[in-house]
Each structure stands twice: as C-alpha cells, then as structure tokens.
Amino acid sequence: MTVAVPNTLTDAVQLLEEHPSAFLLGGGTDAMVEINDGHRRPDEMVIALNRVADLRSWRHDPTAGTVTIGAGVTYTELMEEPLASLLPALAEASRTVGSPQIRNAGTLGGNLGTCSPAGDGLPVLAALDAEVLLVSSHGRRTVPVQDFMVGVKRTSIEPGELIAEIIVPLRTGWQGYAKVGVRNAMVIAVASACLAVDTDARRIAIALGSVGPTVMRCPDAEDHLSNAVDWSSGTVSDDALGEFARLVSAASTPITDHRSTADYRRHAVGVLGRRLARRAFTQGATT
Amino acid sequence: MSNEVFTLRVNGIDHDVADSWLGESLLDVLRDRIGLMGSKGACTQGECGSCSVMVEGSLVCSCLVMGATAVDQEIVTIEGIAPVGAPSDVQQAFVDAGAVQCGFCTPGLVMAVHDLLERTGSPTDTEIREELAGNVCRCTGYGRIIDAVQQVAVRRGGSA
Numbered sequence: 456m457t458v459a460v461p462n463t464l465t466d467a468v469q470l471l472e473e474h475p476s477a478f479l480l481g482g483g484t485d486a487m488v489e490i491n492d493g494h495r496r497p498d499e500m501v502i503a504l505n506r507v508a509d510l511r512s513w514r515h516d517p518t519a520g521t522v523t524i525g526a527g528v529t530y531t532e533l534m535e536e537p538l539a540s541l542l543p544a545l546a547e548a549s550r551t552v553g554s555p556q557i558r559n560a561g562t563l564g565g566n567l568g569t570c571s572p573a574g575d576g577l578p579v580l581a582a583l584d585a586e587v588l589l590v591s592s593h594g595r596r597t598v599p600v601q602d603f604m605v606g607v608k609r610t611s612i613e614p615g616e617l618i619a620e621i622i623v624p625l626r627t628g629w630q631g632y633a634k635v636g637v638r639n640a641m642v643i644a645v646a647s648a649c650l651a652v653d654t655d656a657r658r659i660a661i662a663l664g665s666v667g668p669t670v671m672r673c674p675d676a677e678d679h680l681s682n683a684v685d686w687s688s689g690t691v692s693d694d695a696l697g698e699f700a701r702l703v704s705a706a707s708t709p710i711t712d713h714r715s716t717a718d719y720r721r722h723a724v725g726v727l728g729r730r731l732a733r734r735a736f737t738q739g740a741t742t
Numbered sequence: 743m744s745n746e747v748f749t750l751r752v753n754g755i756d757h758d759v760a761d762s763w764l765g766e767s768l769l770d771v772l773r774d775r776i777g778l779m780g781s782k783g784a785c786t787q788g789e790c791g792s793c794s795v796m797v798e799g800s801l802v803c804s805c806l807v808m809g810a811t812a813v814d815q816e817i818v819t820i821e822g823i824a825p826v827g828a829p830s831d832v833q834q835a836f837v838d839a840g841a842v843q844c845g846f847c848t849p850g851l852v853m854a855v856h857d858l859l860e861r862t863g864s865p866t867d868t869e870i871r872e873e874l875a876g877n878v879c880r881c882t883g884y885g886r887i888i889d890a891v892q893q894v895a896v897r898r899g900g901s902a
Contacts, residue, residue, distance in 0.1 A: 487807070488806070553876060557806075641789060
C-alpha cells in the first residue's frame with residue numbers, strides 16, 4: 456500500500472490515471488471509521504485529496520447566478536461568511552454535522568463521495584439543483600446531483616474520475632435545513648429536509664434525507680405548495696401546509712433500522728417539511 | 743509517499759515513523775509509533791473527542807486522520823500545549839474548577855478549549871456546550887468543565 460498527498464488537481468488526476476482503483480480520501484471522517492473498524496482496508500493506493508489546493512476554494516459567479524464549491528471545502532468553511540449568506544441552507548446543514556472536530560475535517564466532496572442517505576449536505580444540493588463536476592485524465596463532465604446519487608452509498612462516478620467541484624445555483628427566496636436526531640450535536644439524521652424557495656420562478660423545492668435509499672425530491676409536494684402559495688403576499692394557508700406535510704410523508708420511502716422506525720421517519724419528515732414551509736412563508740423572507 | 747517510512751512533525755519535532763501500516767490513524771501513530779500517550783483512544787470513530795489534536799491549526803480527531811497523510815503538517819498534541827510542571831491556563835483552570843474526574847477525556851477537552859478560546863474570547867455557556875459537543879465526558883462532569891472555560895475567559899479578558 457502507498458499513500459499519495461498531491462497538491463494539485465493535475466497531479467491527483469494523473470495519480471488516479473495510473474492507479475484507477477486507488478482509494479480517494481477526502482476529510483477521512485467517513486473512511487477512517489470504516490478503516491479503524493477493519494471494514495475497509497485499502498491495499499493498493501490511497502490518494503489523499505485534502506491538500507489539493509484547487510479543491511480547497513469556492514467562487515461566486517454573479518452573472519451565472521452560481522456558487523462553485525471545491526470538493527475539499529470543509530463544513531467549517533461552508534459556515535463562514537460570506538459563503539453562509541450566499542447559501543444559508545448549506546451553512547445551516549453544515550452546522551448540524553458532527554462536532555467542530557468533524558466539521559474541520561469533513562468536506563462537501565466527501566459527503567457526495569460517501570453518498571449516505573443521511574449525508575447532511577446532500578438534501579441541500581438536491582433542493583438547489585446542484586451539479587457535480589467530475590474530472591479525469593480524459594476530460595470533465597457535469598452531472599446533476601440527483602443523477603450522481605444512485606443508491607445507498609452508490610454514485611455514478613466512473614473509475615478514474617474524482618469529484619472536483621459542486622456548482623450550486625443561487626436562489627432568490629428563503630431556504631433552510633431541518634433535521635431530527637437523538638441529540639442536538641454529533642448525530643446522524645433520523646430524518647432531514649431542505650426547502651428552498653425560488654421567488655423568481657415561483658417554485659418551491661424540497662429534498663429529503665434519511666428516508667429512502669438516497670436523497671429524494673418530492674415533485675407532488677413541490678407542485679402543491681408552489682400553487683398554494685399567495686406569491687404577492689408571501690403567505691400560505693394552514694390547510695395547504697397540512698397537505699404539503701402529507702405529500703412529503705407520502706413521497707418518503709423509509710426503512711426501520713437501528714436509528715429509527717419507518718413509521719416515525721415518515722411522520723417526522725412531513726413535520727420537518729411543514730415546519731420549513733411555515734418558516735419560509737410566515738417570516739416575510741419571500742421578497 | 744511510496745515506502746513504509748514517513749516523517750511527522752509533532753510539537754515542533756520531526757519523528758520518523760517506520761514499520762507502520764500506512765492506513766493507520768494518526769492517533770495510533772502518535773501513541774504506538776511515536777510514544778506520545780496523551781491523546782486518548784476510545785471510540786475510534788470521531789464521536790468522543792478524546793483523541794483531539796491540532797493539525798495545521800485545525801482541531802481534528804486524530805483517529806479520523808490517516809497518519810501518513812499528515813506529512814509536512816504542523817501537528818500539536820496535548821504534550822505540546824505546555825511543559826510538564828508548567829500547565830497552560832486552561833489546564834490550571836481545569837484543576838482549579840475540579841473539572842477532572844477520571845481524566846480520560848481531559849486531554850481532548852483541553853485541546854478543544856484552547857481552540858474554542860482562540861476563536862471566541864468570551865463564549866456563552868450555550869456556545870461552550872455547542873463547541874465542546876464533540877468531547878464526551880462519561881463521568882458527566884460538564885458543569886465544572888464549563889466553569890473552567892469561563893474562568894479562563896475571564897482571566898484572559900482581565901489581562902488584555
């Protein structure tokens with residue numbers, strides 16, 4: 456086994472070209488748990504990506520209306536201004552990840568690479584229609600995040616590719632993230648949701664975590680709420696919110712496991728959806 | 743690196759690490775290869791914080807860092823916080839406040855408190871609880887730990 460610590464994206468991609476089965480290590484907060492437990496034992500090559508300078512920065516493109524985040528940007532960095540004000544739901548989700556120690560190490564690219572249905576950054580990326588930029592020695596391609604996440608810890612990444620950047624469209628309306636767990640901190644989501652309002656398009660997006668094999672959007676619930684909102688006053692009726700919660704719960708496909716039951720998750724995610732919608736449309740944040 | 747020997751810079755001193763499995767955590771390398779026993783290992787999954795160290799100025803769980811990837815980085819462990827016999831203000835405050843029971847979580851907590859007070863000069867109790875959420879004390883002596891943090895904040899503020 457060898458360990459490589461490249462400093463540039465070019466070097467990282469070259470190493471991956473030479474060792475297509477290399478194990479890509481982001482912040483280590485998921486991978487090292489498996490390695491420490493003996494559930495994973497990299498035997499050929501580990502390529503550590505946390506010092507690839509090209510992956511450690513982010514940029515705001517006002518013309519395109521996007522923020523492009525390097526895969527190696529940590530949760531701590533996602534919580535800092537001015538990024539937190541550009542993407543408040545992502546900052547909010549990041550704040551719920553683990554502890555300061557975990558947030559200093561864990562990265563958005565690692566969240567995608569692991570692709571746990573409970574990954575806290577992923578409902579935000581899904582609700583905002585983010586795209587993932589994959590780079591290999593043969594070129595680059597962008598994949599909508601919903602197509603990138605194909606199952607429990609399964610992605611559409613190909614051998615020889617690495618996650619370079621995440622391109623996140625900016626929205627004009629309120630956005631937020633909510634999560635249920637057994638503690639306030641240091642907890643993996645039992646259920647989670649991100650709601651994002653696009654006031655320009657008069658659309659509401661909601662994505663759910665921990666209630667299916669992968670993060671999911673809820674087209675029926677989104678259509679219902681987008682039509683039910685009075686966009687001129689930025690308000691919505693309680694009845695419409697109740698129906699929204701029902702449709703969110705109906706869209707979920709949770710399982711029972713050691714963290715919770717399917718029934719509880721289905722109920723909880725509807726509550727989270729309604730709570731987020733209420734925040735969006737009673738706090739006057741729709742302008 | 744492509745061989746089984748690498749060098750880590752810990753508390754300002756270079757240590758050659760030989761004969762390790764390269765996938766070992768920094769915690770295991772610190773304790774078993776270098777012989778620095780101050781960082782504790784309990785959960786080995788980042789839940790308990792007893793292995794907290796600083797890498798390049800960032801507080802991390804050393805159990806979640808692959809040791810061989812920390813080459814060319816400044817690593818500070820509890821042994822690097824203050825010399826034996828001359829405790830740091832945080833260590834002294836833990837003693838004064840009675841914030842130590844069995845002591846197992848103390849090194850990690852001291853690392854986390856130093857980091858917290860670097861970033862937040864006068865934290866509220868809520869901020870302290872939130873910032874120390876990754877450090878578990880199973881004697882559940884949290885009240886006195888918070889007292890210790892507040893003591894340091896006051897003393898540092900007073901001397902500023």
